[in-house]
Amino acid sequence: MALSDAQPAGPADRTQDGARDRPDVFGFETSYARLPERFYARVQPAQVRDPKFLRVNGTLARELGLDPDQLETDAALQVFAGNRVPESADPIAQAYAGHQFGNWVPQLGDGRAVLLGELTDRNGVKRDVQLKGAGKTPFSRMGDGRAALFPVVAEYLGSEAMAALGVPTTRALAMVTTGERVIREDIRPGGVIARVATSHVRVGTFEYFARNGDQQGVKQLADYVLDRHYPELKAADSPYAALLQEVTRRTGDLVAQWMLVGFIHGVMNTDNVSIVGETIDYGPFAWMDSYHPAACFSAVDMGGRYAFNQQPQMAHWNLCRFAETLLPLLSEDTEQGKQAAYDALGAFEPAFDARFNAGLRAKIGLQTEQEGDVDLALDLLRRMAEESADFTLTFRRLSDADGADTGHDEQLRALFRDPASFDAWAQQWRPRLAREARADSDRKAAMRAVNPAFVLRKHHVYRAYDGILAGDHSPLDALLTVLAEPFADHPEHADLAQPPAQNEIVRNTFCGT
Numbered sequence: 001m002a003l004s005d006a007q008p009a010g011p012a013d014r015t016q017d018g019a020r021d022r023p024d025v026f027g028f029e030t031s032y033a034r035l036p037e038r039f040y041a042r043v044q045p046a047q048v049r050d051p052k053f054l055r056v057n058g059t060l061a062r063e064l065g066l067d068p069d070q071l072e073t074d075a076a077l078q079v080f081a082g083n084r085v086p087e088s089a090d091p092i093a094q095a096y097a098g099h100q101f102g103n104w105v106p107q108l109g110d111g112r113a114v115l116l117g118e119l120t121d122r123n124g125v126k127r128d129v130q131l132k133g134a135g136k137t138p139f140s141r142m143g144d145g146r147a148a149l150f151p152v153v154a155e156y157l158g159s160e161a162m163a164a165l166g167v168p169t170t171r172a173l174a175m176v177t178t179g180e181r182v183i184r185e186d187i188r189p190g191g192v193i194a195r196v197a198t199s200h201v202r203v204g205t206f207e208y209f210a211r212n213g214d215q216q217g218v219k220q221l222a223d224y225v226l227d228r229h230y231p232e233l234k235a236a237d238s239p240y241a242a243l244l245q246e247v248t249r250r251t252g253d254l255v256a257q258w259m260l261v262g263f264i265h266g267v268m269n270t271d272n273v274s275i276v277g278e279t280i281d282y283g284p285f286a287w288m289d290s291y292h293p294a295a296c297f298s299a300v301d302m303g304g305r306y307a308f309n310q311q312p313q314m315a316h317w318n319l320c321r322f323a324e325t326l327l328p329l330l331s332e333d334t335e336q337g338k339q340a341a342y343d344a345l346g347a348f349e350p351a352f353d354a355r356f357n358a359g360l361r362a363k364i365g366l367q368t369e370q371e372g373d374v375d376l377a378l379d380l381l382r383r384m385a386e387e388s389a390d391f392t393l394t395f396r397r398l399s400d401a402d403g404a405d406t407g408h409d410e411q412l413r414a415l416f417r418d419p420a421s422f423d424a425w426a427q428q429w430r431p432r433l434a435r436e437a438r439a440d441s442d443r444k445a446a447m448r449a450v451n452p453a454f455v456l457r458k459h460h461v462y463r464a465y466d467g468i469l470a471g472d473h474s475p476l477d478a479l480l481t482v483l484a485e486p487f488a489d490h491p492e493h494a495d496l497a498q499p500p501a502q503n504e505i506v507r508n509t510f511c512g513t
Contacts, residue, residue, distance in 0.1 A: 093114060146190050260359040453497050
């Protein structure tokens with residue numbers, strides 16, 4: 001089974017740029033690189049001319065057991081840029097395939113990413129460190145393997161914003177400029193992001209082996225995933241069915257969390273679905289401004305396959321593809337295997353509904369569960385869509401609304417084109433609040449803890465990026481400040497809570513390839 005027409009590189013040359021003469025502050029483990037060689041290609045990150053730090057994530061560094069001061073040195077910069085490979089690393093590009101917009105693509109793989117290895121964080125969890133934008137690999141096809149700076153900045157901001165909202169996600173350890181240019185629609189500055197993930201194994205990784213008839217590869221991959229990520233499932237009567245069920249449950253829970261903060265992934269192909277239930281691959285993503293259930297921002301998603309309200313259905317579709325790869329492991333009997341898959345996939349809807357319904361009640365200030373609560377929240381969403389109300393601001397301002405007094409609703413009502421629509425809803429909401437057994441101040445505090453004041457609005461990404469190009473990092477710094485504490489008010493940055501002006505609206509977003 002050929003990985004590519006291009007030949008993979010040989011084992012990494014760790015003496016590159018005097019690496020042996022410099023201390024290795026990372027101490028990588030390389031368990032994935034110990035799998036059979038058909039799982040990946042060994043590669044060297046591409047050299048870049050003039051790297052410079054844009055950001056080192058000190059908070060994440062400490063979580064990973066690293067010293068932030070040691071990561072802000074020139075030696076670490078050369079690692080993050082790809083110019084130097086640490087002694088402990090064994091850089092590889094992982095092989096995978098996938099269904100892209102429902103169409104089967106037999107070989108994808110890391111076309112512009114290099115996995116350096118794994119670190120064990122302070123909680124004992126192994127986490128991958130990958131350089132994204134690190135140059136051509138055997139999976140690059142017609143691409144150059146580089147990353148333009150804008151998607152690097154967008155992914156850094158997006159993943160850190162998601163983490164601060166409490167939603168499972170990959171993280172960003174560092175981003176650098178390369179001092180080089182990449183050619184896309186035009187000539188743009190290049191960058192590299194150091195991405196941290198609990199796993200870079202995807203549904204598409206399993207598909208890569210299953211679709212090529214490599215059942216041994218599927219089993220080896222499943223065993224690796226069980227050993228590293230789900231050791232508690234190995235004692236189950238059917239570990240592979242338990243794996244499918246747990247991945248299904250986590251994915252359902254994840255997608256519900258996306259929708260509760262108004263997030264649209266934009267490209268939920270099977271190669272972008274993590275088997276540990278983390279948000280991965282920030283491409284044409286967006287947090288909504290004005291709410292609409294069919295909102296879609298991906299410039300390449302012409303049919304709206306991955307629109308906001310399609311995300312649960314598409315996630316389940318992707319999980320069905322995962323189940324297909326595991327069928328031979330579920331039972332020697334085909335029908336029994338199918339039934340085991342159906343049973344495991346049945347975990348999606350309860351997981352999604354439990355998280356989503358509880359989240360909706362919390363967003364409108366309801367602590368107890370009563371009949372009609374979810375319908376009440378859905379009615380608010382319907383009115384928001386009809387009246388083009390901003391998703392984030394509506395729920396945030398609702399958090400500060402009085403439980404009995406309507407006299408301070410003006411800022412909230414102003415978000416609706418027809419304020420009477422909100423008034424009609426509030427006439428149902430306030431009597432329901434009156435049946436809660438907690439003080440109004442406690443209710444407000446609880447709502448503010450789940451309804452952020454700040455999300456990553458796309459026009460602010462462009463503002464930060466334009467500042468970087470102009471040599472002014474203050475817009476980036478301000479944005480990172482509010483996104484790190486999205487539930488606080490940050491009055492000095494109140495403008496970053498505002499929706500875009502008419503001339504700032506971003507209607508289309510793009511992948512970073």
